[in-house]
Amino acid sequence: xxxxxxxxxxxxxxxxxxxxxxxxxxxxxxxxxxxxxxxxxxxxxxxxxxxxxxxxxxxxxxxxxxxxxxxxxxxxxxxxxxxxxxxxxxxxxxxxxxxxxxxxxxxxxxxx
Numbered sequence: 001x002x003x004x005x006x007x008x009x010x011x012x013x014x015x016x017x018x019x020x021x022x023x024x025x026x027x028x029x030x031x032x033x034x035x036x037x038x039x040x041x042x043x044x045x046x047x048x049x050x051x052x053x054x055x056x057x058x059x060x061x062x063x064x065x066x067x068x069x070x071x072x073x074x075x076x077x078x079x080x081x082x083x084x085x086x087x088x089x090x091x092x093x094x095x096x097x098x099x100x101x102x103x104x105x106x107x108x109x110x111x112x
Contacts, residue, residue: 007103010059014047017057031056064093064102 011017019030020042027047033040041107042052051057070089073079079089 005103010057013050014042014052014055015030017051020047029055060100062101063097066090066093069093069096 008018014020014027014029016080017029021028021030027042027044028040029052030040032052032054036054057072067090069092070079070086073085073089
């Protein structure tokens with residue numbers, strides 16, 4: 001099945017998450033409810049302090065520093081030192097960062 005991305009502020013705890021709800025006095029997670037066939041009960045003592053260990057939300061990776069792919073390639077002996085190789089790895093940095101910019105811009109990645 002194809003994957004999807006939801007862009008939202010990343011909560012530091014369940015209590016600050018948009019997917020938190022309460023049912024019969026018990027705090028639950030709508031995402032975990034759907035993904036785990038109803039198993040969504042949160043620890044009532046720690047949900048204000050952290051996210052659940054099984055939380056399906058993942059933070060976006062950070063931007064790459066200039067030359068970060070090139071440095072990794074040299075470290076892993078995957079770089080032959082040519083100008084075209086340098087341009088290739090520097091282009092990966094630029095492409096990675098451009099992708100993150102597109103995701104994070106207002107209205108990013110919307111198909112209308």
